[in-house]
Amino acid sequence: MNEQGASVELYIYDLTKGLASLLSPAILGRQIEGVWHTAVVVYQTEYFFGAGGITNCTPGSTQLGAPYRVERLGETFVPYQMFLEYIHALGTTTYTPSSYNLLEHNCNHFSEEVAQFLCGAHIPKHIVAQPEELLPSAHSALQGLLDSMLPRQQTVYTNGGLRHNRQDSPDYLTLNTQIEEARVASQELDARRSSLAEKLARKQRRRDKRRRKLRDAGDSEPDDMAEAVEAVPSAGEELSRAGPSSAALALDADERRQDELRKRERDPPIVYTDIDGMQEFEKLSKALEGMELTAEERQSVDELQQYLVQGEGSWVLGDDFLAFVGRLLAGGSEAVRVALLRCLAAAALRDDVSLVLHQDRRHHALLNYAHSVDTLSAPEQHALALFMCNLFENISSSEWLLYISEWDHNGQPLSNIRATTKVCVHCTLSSDLELRELGTALMHNVATKEVKTVVFDEVCVELAMALLQLLQWAPAEEQLWRGVRALARFAQHSSDVPQLIAMIGPDPAAFRGTSPRVDEQIDLIMKQIK
Incomplete structure (x- = not known):
């Protein structure tokens, strides 16, 4: 839905x-x-x-x-x-x-x-x-x-x-202050009312869900529960007419964040935390030695050191930092690009990295570069896939990878999720086993991400096709498990995927007996096909 x-x-x-x-x-x-x-x-x-x-x-x-x-x-x-x-x-x-x-x-x-x-x-x-x-x-x-x-x-x-x-006169200022205080008090009261209405609406949704479960199970609902459910809609209906307040939206956002954290405990992302930011920055500094940098570019290098090595917050990265990153990705040597991407992979583990990513909204330097993954050298592909995998360490940065808003790239529409999908498919189907390792990890992370269904509407089939191709190669247990797990999730997201599995194959049941966790995911896939 x-x-x-x-x-x-x-x-x-x-x-x-x-x-x-x-x-x-x-x-x-x-x-x-x-x-x-x-x-x-x-x-x-x-x-x-x-x-x-x-x-x-x-x-x-x-x-x-x-x-x-x-x-x-x-x-x-x-x-x-x-x-x-x-x-x-x-x-x-x-x-x-x-x-x-x-x-x-x-x-x-x-x-x-x-x-x-x-x-x-x-x-x-x-x-x-x-x-x-x-x-x-x-x-x-x-x-x-x-x-x-x-x-x-x-x-x-x-x-x-x-x-x-x-x-202004003192009397005017006093009156204006009183009016402002009354306005603020009124807004706070409205926020509390809306928050209460939102809570009641959520209770109604939970009760409706219980009613459906009881009905599907063939049980009857107790009279007092039915009365309670009937008592709530007026608040929910009032809320739908007025629209949720900022306070209610904040509460809802916090609940969704908590749901995601609970889901994360069940489906932890595959990230690579053994990367050392200090060592990667030293490699970048060495790679930059033969490159002429402007004063502004040297400032951006210093800012990266403060953020990555000294542990300062993302506020130290200026407005031009990602523009500098884009210039290095477009015009730096291969050694510079690889070292920079590995620095970003280390930075991706920071919980405030999403605030840095949002600076790229104007230039799209990172994902325009990611979309050219098939033209990059093998070391660059490895570093890029590592960076994108590690962005799943935090909720906000992983959501950034899945944004659907489009921009023009070389005359064609491109979005965050489109660039992410291309990297997923390319790396998963690579003949380079190390890159396939990163690709299947990224595919797993994308598939198990709790997102709105609309996000996957256009890419589910493309991702599923890549996974079916991976299964044709009968990969080792770790990559097989990632593949069938991702396939099971995509089958839940899109009704086209089960049909695709049935028509194209291979039959997931052929991999039964590989391991208990693989069998568990195969069972989930087969339920969707039937």
Whole structure:
């Protein structure tokens, strides 16, 4: 059953409320439609950037009132908790209060970056480009335009930044503070109500599940349980009409994370923890000795050392770090590329590595490179597969590998899961036994990942075909077990896979007796075929 993603919208505000269109010819010498401020609305919350840093609020509740226009950007399947981590990382690195700049780093740049992260969408180009189109010489005139149109005692957002035209009176400040306190208290009350409604809805779902099990077993349900189940829907129905609150979404995200952790205990990923980050960094440093680096590139090397060797947090890796990685992967020697990938494989074991990966949303350097796996040398393929296997050490980084949002790569659509699938298939079917070892580990990790069914809709058959080819070769027990285990999971994800197994073969039952754990997975496959 496919699950819907969360809606992503762009709120577009005209700071002049229509007056720019009327007065700009006289003041600026040219007509402009509006002076734009934007915010991204997702998970029932509005996010924007200004002189005070990143701010969130109930959609449409800023002093700007209702948006001039709302544009739908798409849907996101980024887990809510991961999105919060991403926003927190932006707020402490790229989008701090001190980094705000009306021309070069404003609310619209923030909206563009967040939209790309959530669903690979862009905000209208003319909004981002407006400061450049007006030219620096026009900004003083633009400021005059705003001053002439806005009430003197009004506090307004100027392109995302908070600006006071005149000092407010103490009475006004006191009243404003009281209003804000009442608003916050109201939001907290709404959050508690929504959280309670969400809990009741979850109880209903659990009870419905028990009712189905009892019905399938032919048992009757006790009257008190039936009454309890009938008492809950009103809360769930109310929730579905209003939409979940941020607090409820956070609670749901935490529950999903806990479910994943419990599943991880049952299906631990295959990762390679014996890699030493310090040794790998030394190899990279040696490989870089004959390469001319700019000051910015040397800074990126220093940042990697701080992160990988000294154990600093991902905050030490600057905004240009992954762009630097992309340059090395595109133009470095084979020794440099292999050493860099092995450094990344060591870094993949860190629990904050997903915050680094999200920086690649703009350039896609890592997965564009991964998609060319069949053109790489054997050492590069090994290092790449090792890196991708180790990303399954943590939930958020493994989910990053399976994102379905697409971008254009050499004229063709590409996504994270497409690149991951290609690496899985190529390595699993390699004649190089070491690479096949890594490929079957990656295939196992992908198959046993707890994800929305929609993620596997387009790739299940391709992955299953590779696994059936692997079985044709009658691999050793370890690789056979990984293969049939992955095949069993894909058969659960897609109804096409059991048909594929029955039509193409080989018959999984032919491998019975290899080991008890192989037999267990074969039994699961045969249940799906029948």
